[in-house]
Amino acid sequence: MDKAFFQIRQLASSYIHLMGLTIQSPFSRKARYKLGEVHQSLQYPFHGGSYKHLHELLKQDDLAVQLAPLRSNEHNTSEFELLAICSLIKDRNYSKIFEIGTYDGRTTRAMAMNINKDGHVFTLNLPSGSNTVSLPTDRIDVGLSSKVISGEKFVGTSQEPLISQLWGDSANFDFSPYYNIMDLVFIDGAHSEDYVANDTEKAIRMIRSNENGGLIVWHDAHLFGVKIFLTKWIRENHYPVYFIRDTSLAVLGIKDGKPFDMLASQ
Numbered sequence: 001m002d003k004a005f006f007q008i009r010q011l012a013s014s015y016i017h018l019m020g021l022t023i024q025s026p027f028s029r030k031a032r033y034k035l036g037e038v039h040q041s042l043q044y045p046f047h048g049g050s051y052k053h054l055h056e057l058l059k060q061d062d063l064a065v066q067l068a069p070l071r072s073n074e075h076n077t078s079e080f081e082l083l084a085i086c087s088l089i090k091d092r093n094y095s096k097i098f099e100i101g102t103y104d105g106r107t108t109r110a111m112a113m114n115i116n117k118d119g120h121v122f123t124l125n126l127p128s129g130s131n132t133v134s135l136p137t138d139r140i141d142v143g144l145s146s147k148v149i150s151g152e153k154f155v156g157t158s159q160e161p162l163i164s165q166l167w168g169d170s171a172n173f174d175f176s177p178y179y180n181i182m183d184l185v186f187i188d189g190a191h192s193e194d195y196v197a198n199d200t201e202k203a204i205r206m207i208r209s210n211e212n213g214g215l216i217v218w219h220d221a222h223l224f225g226v227k228i229f230l231t232k233w234i235r236e237n238h239y240p241v242y243f244i245r246d247t248s249l250a251v252l253g254i255k256d257g258k259p260f261d262m263l264a265s266q
């Protein structure tokens, strides 16, 4: 309640400030910036203190990442999302990655380019031709398994040996061999609330319990069941989930099986 009141007050004061700026100097840089901020806050449900620039989540000043392929298909991450995910992996010198939802394998390949030398990427997808899944979700989620050849963007590349394609429905896939060994889990499979809740629970178990912990990254955080799940989950538990500006990505630190503030030690 307090948070909602604070957000409404902040929005109202932004509008008043913006109107003042527009009357005084309608084309100033400040007015344009403020207009952009108000537009973002209306567009994006998680706008606020947890809405961070990518660079605010990074530790290294001189980070370089490698990205390929940049050309994307519908349903892929955007170019900037690809950069954000790979930056988190490289910045933290991550080794083991699990992706739920391979699709054509574009993000899988880019992630494999940025893991450390002992690293490996595991990526799970529904087998091609799947017609039904165990939990309720949209038909599109299921149909995507037959739309492209899963992993076609990494097959035959120098990253292929660093990637294991796994098959199954994330609702009943046996994740136990992957428990407690992952540095980052990227959730981008079925997008219903039930699936995202299931995939998040499995992701928490997969993140390794060392002193650094690891990260869960959700794609489409402000859309579909992902938004519904995250909104309720964060409200009920006050978890320190961050949303990366200009992307649909949400990120949460996990240590010893529990959420922690990934910025607290930076």
Ligand SMILES: C[S@@+](CC[C@H](N)C(=O)[O-])C[C@H]1O[C@@H](n2cnc3c(N)ncnc32)[C@H](O)[C@@H]1O
Residues within 6 Å of the ligand: 075, 076, 077, 099, 100, 101, 102, 103, 104, 105, 106, 107, 108, 124, 125, 126, 133, 141, 142, 143, 144, 145, 146, 168, 169, 170, 171, 188, 189, 190, 195
């Ligand atoms: C949006 S695409 C993933 C895009 C990919 N991560 C990328 O960045 O390019 C979603 C993928 O999840 C798969 N999928 C849907 N439901 C699933 C489920 N229940 N278990 C595993 N994979 C699923 C679909 O077949 C599809 O390939």
